[in-house]
Amino acid sequence: MQTALSLRLAHRIGPLPLKLAGAAILALLLAMPALHVWTDPASSLHVSAYTLTLVGKILCYAIVALAMDLVWGYTGLLSLGHGLFFALGGYGMGMYLMRAIGHDGNYQSELPDFMVFLDWKTLPWFWQGSEHLAWALCLAVGVPGLLALVFGWLAFRSRIKGVYFSIMTQALTYAAMLLFFRNETGFGGNNGFTDFKRILGYGIAAPGTRATLFLLTVLLLVAALAAGFWLVNSKFGRILTAIRDAESRLMFCGYNPLYYKLFIWVASAMLCGLAGALYVPQVGIINPGEMSPANSIEIAIWVAVGGRGSLIGPVLGAGFINAAKSWFTVAFPEYWLFFLGGLFIATTLFLPRGLLGLLRRHKEKA
Amino acid sequence: MMSVTTSQAVQRESWDGDTPASGRLLQPGLDVTHGQILYLDDISVSFDGFRALNRLSLSIGVGELRCIIGPNGAGKTTMMDVITGKTRADSGSAFFGQTINLAQHSEAEIAQLGIGRKFQKPTVFEAMTVQENLELALAGPRSVWASLRARLTGQQRDRIDELLTLIRLGEQRARQAGLLSHGQKQWLEIGMLLAQQPQLLLLDEPVAGMTDAETEKTAELLLTLKGRHSLMVVEHDMDFIASIAGKVTVLAEGAVLAEGTLAQVQADERVIEVYLGR
Ligand SMILES: Nc1ncnc2c1ncn2[C@@H]1O[C@H](COP(=O)(O)OP(=O)(O)OP(=O)(O)O)[C@@H](O)[C@H]1O
Numbered sequence: 307m308q309t310a311l312s313l314r315l316a317h318r319i320g321p322l323p324l325k326l327a328g329a330a331i332l333a334l335l336l337a338m339p340a341l342h343v344w345t346d347p348a349s350s351l352h353v354s355a356y357t358l359t360l361v362g363k364i365l366c367y368a369i370v371a372l373a374m375d376l377v378w379g380y381t382g383l384l385s386l387g388h389g390l391f392f393a394l395g396g397y398g399m400g401m402y403l404m405r406a407i408g409h410d411g412n413y414q415s416e417l418p419d420f421m422v423f424l425d426w427k428t429l430p431w432f433w434q435g436s437e438h439l440a441w442a443l444c445l446a447v448g449v450p451g452l453l454a455l456v457f458g459w460l461a462f463r464s465r466i467k468g469v470y471f472s473i474m475t476q477a478l479t480y481a482a483m484l485l486f487f488r489n490e491t492g493f494g495g496n497n498g499f500t501d502f503k504r505i506l507g508y509g510i511a512a513p514g515t516r517a518t519l520f521l522l523t524v525l526l527l528v529a530a531l532a533a534g535f536w537l538v539n540s541k542f543g544r545i546l547t548a549i550r551d552a553e554s555r556l557m558f559c560g561y562n563p564l565y566y567k568l569f570i571w572v573a574s575a576m577l578c579g580l581a582g583a584l585y586v587p588q589v590g591i592i593n594p595g596e597m598s599p600a601n602s603i604e605i606a607i608w609v610a611v612g613g614r615g616s617l618i619g620p621v622l623g624a625g626f627i628n629a630a631k632s633w634f635t636v637a638f639p640e641y642w643l644f645f646l647g648g649l650f651i652a653t654t655l656f657l658p659r660g661l662l663g664l665l666r667r668h669k670e671k672a
Numbered sequence: 673m674m675s676v677t678t679s680q681a682v683q684r685e686s687w688d689g690d691t692p693a694s695g696r697l698l699q700p701g702l703d704v705t706h707g708q709i710l711y712l713d714d715i716s717v718s719f720d721g722f723r724a725l726n727r728l729s730l731s732i733g734v735g736e737l738r739c740i741i742g743p744n745g746a747g748k749t750t751m752m753d754v755i756t757g758k759t760r761a762d763s764g765s766a767f768f769g770q771t772i773n774l775a776q777h778s779e780a781e782i783a784q785l786g787i788g789r790k791f792q793k794p795t796v797f798e799a800m801t802v803q804e805n806l807e808l809a810l811a812g813p814r815s816v817w818a819s820l821r822a823r824l825t826g827q828q829r830d831r832i833d834e835l836l837t838l839i840r841l842g843e844q845r846a847r848q849a850g851l852l853s854h855g856q857k858q859w860l861e862i863g864m865l866l867a868q869q870p871q872l873l874l875l876d877e878p879v880a881g882m883t884d885a886e887t888e889k890t891a892e893l894l895l896t897l898k899g900r901h902s903l904m905v906v907e908h909d910m911d912f913i914a915s916i917a918g919k920v921t922v923l924a925e926g927a928v929l930a931e932g933t934l935a936q937v938q939a940d941e942r943v944i945e946v947y948l949g950r
């Protein structure tokens with residue numbers, strides 16, 4: 307029994323070469339911040355702030371892709387609004403970062419610059435407490451979670467499914483974007499938040515700060531993968547795939563899909579919120595553009611290209627597409643969207659299981 | 673009304689085909705004082721003005737194996753939809769035992785109350801193995817929390833082994849359910865129903881797509897279940913019906929047309945007419 311279990315585990319984690327590749331990538335990711343801090347900028351081993359930020363950003367996207375895959379790949383709920391949860395997490399963290407600027411803003415006021423500009427005299431109520439990082443993190447996780455809970459409850463209880471569900475999530479993020487574009491909403495309008503100075507007293511652009519944020523992101527990704535692995539291999543995970551494949555059969559087995567959907571949907575939104583909270587201090591900006599419908603669609607494309615219904619697939623997809631994007635937007639900026647669209651169509655037609663499916667097929671042939 | 677446990681209510685310890693009398697026929701709380709487990713009374717259902725069920729009344733006795741026949745579109749599947757909560761009746765009432773009004777419960781609740789259903793098109797969880805399909809269906813707590821902490825107990829393992837033997841899929845236990853033959857999927861779905869330990873089983877065309885040998889085995893299986901469970905079987909295959917039937921109910925145009933032994937209904941003029949006249 308014991309051996310059977312460990313065999314099964316080994317089988318699920320993947321064949322040896324894949325495991326080795328995973329370990330190598332993890333070692334490389336852990337080495338990057340060290341190389342950024344401790345090597346001479348002139349040295350060929352040095353990892354530049356640009357590279358570190360770029361990879362850190364992609365890791366945040368990878369976490370979002372993983373969260374997306376839990377609801378789409380495993381549960382069959384295609385969300386086209388996951389960018390909203392990510393952005394809300396970013397805004398939560400952004401509130402703290404804005405407060406941490408203190409008197410060093412352009413107007414040297416206690417209030418964030420955009421509020422001075424709007425001629426506001428006091429902080430709105432929802433900004434209370436945002437000078438504490440811990441509270442800002444609670445907001446970054448809790449607000450996406452709460453929104454997902456309310457939205458999910460209404461949608462799943464009314465048994466809204468398939469394309470209707472997708473359209474509703476898309477409408478939700480669009481509506482939120484319009485709301486955040488307004489100056490009166492109290493989040494800096496279309497400029498959003500930027501010009502951060504420090505976090506917990508450390509300079510936001512200091513090598514040590516960058517390295518720490520990067521490490522935290524790697525940790526979150528690893529933790530999310532581990533939690534995801536445990537979840538999808540539990541009975542709960544099997545119920546999720548049952549919802550995806552034959553929801554009515556599951557209901558007639560006595561399960562109420564509502565609570566299962568709600569649980570994974572809210573957990574996924576909260577994970578996106580955390581990823582957003584790590585993203586904003588690394589890239590130094592958050593604005594309503596992050597809530598644009600196109601962003602959320604892109605998240606779905608990362609997952610589809612990487613391979614949905616697996617844990618590694620979406621991480622691969624987010625990594626591959628965003629690496630390609632950063633190269634394209636320098637080399638041929640005008641062709642990026644064509645490339646992305648083409649890639650999406652090609653995977654849909656030829657690689658239903660995404661890049662991961664391709665890797666596995668290659669492995670099976672060998 | 674007080675719930676009464678009849679003499680047939682025996683708590684089942686083990687499961688094997690040789691001891692039909694040891695079945696757990698009744699769960700505590702289900703009141704079957706009058707010997708009936710299911711009452712449908714004057715049920716009507718319309719789809720866009722089309723009456724799929726037309727003042728249908730029917731009742732099933734405890735431990736009975738009832739066959740339902742009727743031409744295509746007679747409303748057999750719709751009747752099962754009403755019983756299991758998938759479709760709501762426009763009028764009329766459906767009671768499980770004397771006291772449980774099925775209209776007040778959701779699909780999942782009705783399943784938990786003890787009504788299991790096999791779909792007309794065999795439906796199993798194709799991405800999972802045969803064994804995992806049975807595991808999900810096993811009776812037990814249905815909450816999210818329980819599912820996160822679930823571990824198979826030795827007892828549950830034994831139960832799965834018994835079921836696998838019963839549905840003749842022991843060799844296929846580790847196989848992905850999507851790869852099974854049509855007939856095997858039918859059996860797996862029946863196995864999943866039994867795993868739920870329902871008191872009433874609704875089987876919608878259980879032998880469709882089965883070979884003659886498979887059909888025969890299924891008839892044997894259903895006969896062993898009779899007495900321990902109450903069963904309602906919808907079928908078009910008359911030979912199969914002949915091999916299992918006690919009482920047969922004929923549905924036509926959403927209502928009961930005739931009831932009796934197979935020979936009786938087959939001799940009934942009106943029945944012959946609906947079968948030939950379409
Ligand atoms: N959801 C629905 N919407 C509209 N019409 C429906 C719906 N479900 C069933 N019907 C109609 O109700 C009638 C009864 O259908 P039902 O499936 O209950 O028949 P049946 O007796 O099971 O037939 P079969 O032997 O072909 O399975 C049919 O005419 C069918 O077209």
Ligand SMILES: [Mg+2]
Binds near residue numbers: 748749750792876
């Ligand atoms: Mg039918």
